[in-house]
Amino acid sequence: MDYDEFINEIRTRIDLPAEQDAEVVVMEVVNALAHALPSQECAALAMALPGPIGVRLAASEAVFDPYVDEHLFIGYLMTEHQTTGYWDRTAGGDDVLASMAAEEIERRARAVLSLIASAIEPDVLETVRRALPDVIGEWFIGEGEAVA
């Protein structure tokens, strides 16, 4: 799969308006992986990913941190994610967007990670999944598990 196919597929899966939005999501997942993966697994994954994505991962200055769990992982995805603008007092944070963010962000992470899973060799995938916290490892598995 090449870069443009990858991006378009993400755009479709997550249902985003523009290509740019999909790029942002993918790059934030890359950011998160750079923190969550030890350098050896990181390098292996970078080589297996489509062009710019792999480069981004390889060039990241992030340092592996063993305390990064699934919660911090999605922190990067929250950066560009809109979380305010739809006020409703019954929603946590007074905002429907914020309260829906958890589900939405996980869905996006799963979408990207499962696409990555399908784009790389099984042995690389296995190495990567084993080096990650269990919950994140699960997100590589097919979209069927994504929360509706």
Place this chain on the structure above:
Amino acid sequence: MTTETRERIDISMFEGHVKPTWCPGCGDFGVLNAVKGALAELGIAPHEVLIVTGIGCGSKLPDYMLAYGMLTLHGRPLPFATGAKLANPDLHVIVVDGDGDAYGIGGNHLIHTARRNPDITHVVENNQVYGLTKGQYSPTSEHGYVSKTSPRGSIEQAITPTALTFASGAGYVARGFAGAPKDLASLIARGIEHPGYAHIDVLQPCTTFNKINTYDWYRERGYESDEAAGVSDRTAAWDRVQQWGDQIPLGLLYEADPPNPTYEQQMAALQEAEMNPVAGTAEHDPQDPRYDALKRRLFS
């Protein structure tokens, strides 16, 4: 830079029973893991720890982990913690609260706890906003920060908390980043080991309300402060603790060497008595003849 380690230290012993209600990606998750990691690294058991918090999202931390906890009042965890520590100095006391709690309403206690120097570790979740109350600006929000209570941009200057505690006499001043919880765990662990008040200001994103100071924003500006440049040199430290802006120093910014004596070490009632107050009350016997002798000596 930390050397890479594949090992994930087992922090499951601190696993709590309640699921956090923090927003996805909240920096508090990093603080939570770092606190657990620091305790695990030091081999401290859950029942030996007392975590005292204020009010705010991050102040719910004790509810989410296994340890003794006191979720107190807005701005007030430091004196509650000090009271507990003086009553039982054997407890490891950690205070965790947010920037509004510690640097705003709790500012007075911050200054006096730093100068008093009880052996307490203070972790401040500094996300430069008031999260729980939905996004108002805080004492560390920068000038111009737009929020619900500063719709045209904040017209107040931000304080630099590390400078404040340093100037108040703190003997351990550090800054961590919630996105780098391993380093943060080290800073907390060293703070616990440091005899006296240890201040760890933690940069952390509020992923819901603060879209300015995000993980990337902090990543771009934070740099590892070089300890070799004299972590105990007060003059050099003064520059480090004040620095903010495009370059934000992370790591141990200052540690007094030798450490300043702690409040407990200087307190005659704790040093010269056989028992600390908790044991003293537990073992108390009102009919001990010493009381009668004291009465006759002091009142006649």
Place this chain on the structure above:
Amino acid sequence: MSILIGGDAGQGVESSGGGFALALARAGLGVFATQDYRSQIRGGHNFYTLRIGSEHDVRSQERQHHLMLAFTPETVEMHIDALAEGGGVIYDERLKIDADAIRARGFHAFPLPLGGIAQEAGGSRVMINTAALGAAAGITGFPTTTMEEVTRENFGAEIAEKNLVVMRAAAEMTRERHGEEFRHRLAAVPETGQQLLLAGNQAFAYGALVAGCRFISAYPMTPATTILEWMTAVDPSFGVVTKHTEDEIAAIAMAVGASFAGTRAMTATSGGGLALMVEAIGFAAMTEVPVVIVDAQRGGPSTGLPTRSEQPDLQFVLNLGHGEFPRIVLAPGSIGQCFEVAWRAFNLAEQYQCPVMVLTDSYLASALRTYPADYFDTAEVVFNRGKIVAGDVATPSGNDGLYQRYEITGDGISPRAFPGNPHTIHSVTSDEHTEAGHISEDADDRVPMMDKRMRKLVTAQADIQPPRVFGPDVADITLVCWGSTYMICREAVELATGRGISLNLLQFTDLWPFPDGAEAALNAASRLVLVEQNFTGQLGQLIRQETGIEITERMLKYDGRVFNPEDIIDHVAGATVA
């Protein structure tokens, strides 16, 4: 007899008075001493009164005095009307005081070269106080032995000796000039044996120590400060941690933190400081952490009358704090009762795991009184910590073998465990919570938890003391009082007996929970007179709220000065109207 020492602030009225009181006590006389001073370091009139009897139980000051030591002409102007028949005034002859005017009223005037004696014999006019005390000894025939002893203890060797020279010279001169002219005499009573001389604050602090209190944090505030100071002066081997905090909020917070850790802890303040503590008191009640808080009342509101005594905080203490939570309110009425209330307060706080507030006041806090040496007997002190989980017992209760700090129980009290115990790890929170202590908003958690907390007060009722009657069981008039007005009312009852007036009193020491038996006791009385030092008659309001009984006859004093027993007698004998 009573002696009044008056002068400007900074002239040493209080130190003279205090020293004299101790000397009298050591000579075996009964003493009751009060001070009246301003919130200033220099200037402004203040005075010290000493009421002296041959027995230890001198229960209050009296309205009149017999001997006045005047350091300023203002003293004479202010207090001459209260001089008793045959009374006298001692003063330095250089002061502009009209001896003839004094004598014209049938009193003695004793102008003496006090300053001169001080200068000549002691080398400093500062010792004029000592000269005055020496003169007082001379005029009453009181031997200077114990006064000299006290002087030696209070001053460095060289200054002490000079003071003694001054004292003896003044006493000698006074004896020479006036002999037995002054008919009120003071003699030592050696049979008395050792006596104690102490004030309410000290009695309370001692009671706290004997109760096992090992932690006091406080912010200095008149008139509570001396409690902290006394505890700080106790020998470090007792292990009492005392902390002068940065503010009152820190004071209450530290005490609650210490109590959570497992020690008995307290704080002491006055109304203005208590106002800052309100939030944290609610926290203690919500988290069911015991704490004892002393409010030594003074004239309010706001800064009010910092050095003057009133009882204006009862309704405040009964109602303070947002929301609804259990509390216990006690009010000792005498110095002796301060000791008893202290150890009761700590027991109640731990048994019922709630804030216990103790109301005293400026007068009670600093009035000095003699007691026999075996008073404040520790043999009568009970030490009861309520339900506490022992450190070595494995998890006692709850779901999945987990310790439930707020276990719902029949009496509302849940066993309490301290940090450090491996079997009872838990958190306490200011939010509403589950039995385990986790934050909860569920109605199914909220209602039982509120019920449980409030149920503790129902259980506590058994430990609440009913109001006490003093004097004849049945009387025409019953004074209703609380706090330090008890001392004055008690003295009034004694005076009444002597004058054939049928008077008794009903004293409330326990205000909340409202005591059982109060209604019956009030209804049994024929004529009730409420005696309080506040504007609104706050105990009267509480009584009406709880019993429907309205006391219409009220003696209310809110000028920052205490009642005298004679004021009560005047009222009940019909001489003055409320």
